[in-house]
Amino acid sequence: MFGNAKKAATLGLIAAMTAGLMAGCGADKTEEQNQGGTTAPSGSELSGKVTASGSTALLPLVKQAAAEFQEKHKNVTVDVAGGGSGTGLKQVAEGSVNIGNSDVEAGDEYKDKGLVDHQVAVAPFVLVTNKDVTVDNLTKEQAGKIFTGEITNWKDVGGADQKITIVGRAESSGSRKLIKKLVLPEGKDFAKDAIAQDSTGALRTAVEQTAGSIGYMDAPYADAKVKTLKFEGVEYKPENIYNGTYKLYAFEHMYTKGEPTGATKAFLDYMMSDEFQSKNVEALKFIPVSKMKK
Template identity: 50%
Template sequence: MFKKLPFILMTLTFVLVLAACGSKNDAGTEGAASNGSGSGEAAAELSGNILAVGSTALQPLVEQAGQKFMAVDEYKNVTVQVQGGGSGTGLTQVSDGQATIGNSDVFAEEKLEDEAKAKELVDHQVAVVAIAPVSNKDAGVDDLTKQQLIDIFSGKITNWKDVGGADQAIVIVNRPSSSGTRATFENFALGTKVEDIQGSIQEDSSGTVKKLVSETPGAIGYLALSYLDDSLQVLKYEGVEATVENVEAGTYPVWAYQHMYTKGEPDAATKAFLDYMLSDEIQQNDVTELGYIPVSGMKVKRDAAGNLTQ
């Protein structure tokens, strides 16, 4: 029996060593599987569908940036769709969960009647837009005062000759009440809301407003700088041109932030797109190329109440 003891001890030791090795291999296999899964998650590409709805003043920038974003290999599985409809529509749809992003020319608390819903939205300011009054080129006017604009859009002045222009009836091309561009124009150009007058034309697209004003004799409207070209007469406001320099300096007052609102904090794909909107590539190229102004260039700031600060 004692002679067999060393053999038994050796056998037990061998069994224990095998068990330990097996346990170690299992742990190693589990660890490798775990590490493989983790690295797979880290390397996984972003994916998702982003629907941005709202401001037609902001629409050209978001569309162009969206196309460039989707062309980046890292974001090839993310789809960005952009629709207009006006700031009010954008804010309502993002609040109701029908859109991922609500594009707006105005602060949410200015447009949404439900204060609680406005507070649910997170503001991402991506640019500044200036709004300029524009007319058909044959109207014969290149400058209007605040009071003249009020009188025209309220129907008190109905002929261009009464403001120094041609003897031609004025045709107002306005935006609907849901439009953030209209709200910006009324707030900072007119200083008051005006009712739609009989005979005026109402369009919910900045592109359509541009076409109508350029083609309709006697027409007047207002557009973001991103829509301006030689087909229109861009009107000075109180003698001041709607230029980037004048907006940045605070001498031209008809401007607003371009907001991209999300309901709560954005998901990973949406955050990546919003970060891309604020990247140097978009801010230093697309923003300025399309007639917008980078927020970083502003020498003045404006709060939700419309107050300017340095």
């Protein structure tokens, strides 16, 4: 009788321990799914969905990484959208996307949101004009006065007698915040009559089609349809960022809410891998983070 009771107690203890382990595993699985998928056990395939939004400057690099990552992991979907750095930061803080892409560091309003910064590349930015503009170089002071509306004619900076039209980005854009920080006089903002575009591609098209116009964009978007200016007498090329003479650039950030796990972590790890960085970052006109640390 006592033997049967002891056996029953032992079986009950085992059942309770098993239930506890299963509950713990279930909680871990829920957390992993919130981070964009599950961590694959040894010998099985990674699966899940990763969502990212934000910076249009970073978009070409993230899309390339997504395409290659999905090719390697057939059971993972990576959805990438633009919308501007402000949108990416807001959405990742709210938990509506796994990754928020930004050209600028998250501001004070995100300090208590648990965001974790992952610097994945350096994006060079350039000032561009319509091809009819005869000016080839702007100093920081000249560019600042143009963007704030103090200078309104190209003749005042050595060009033809032609009205200047400013084409910029919307308030949520990290590119706008970056140029404001690096070019505009402290405390000044862009001219109120500046034309705002929702994406870098739209800005490039507007500059291409608007006589006398000027704008700003990350270097991967600048093509032969617009004119790229020197800044402070220095031409944009990677070696001029390495040697410190070209000043228009920003570290590109991919924020997660908490430390990433599952497919989200695997995707970020792939973006930072030597395989991806060496093959794609410079090819897409970005600067590898590793080169900035030398």
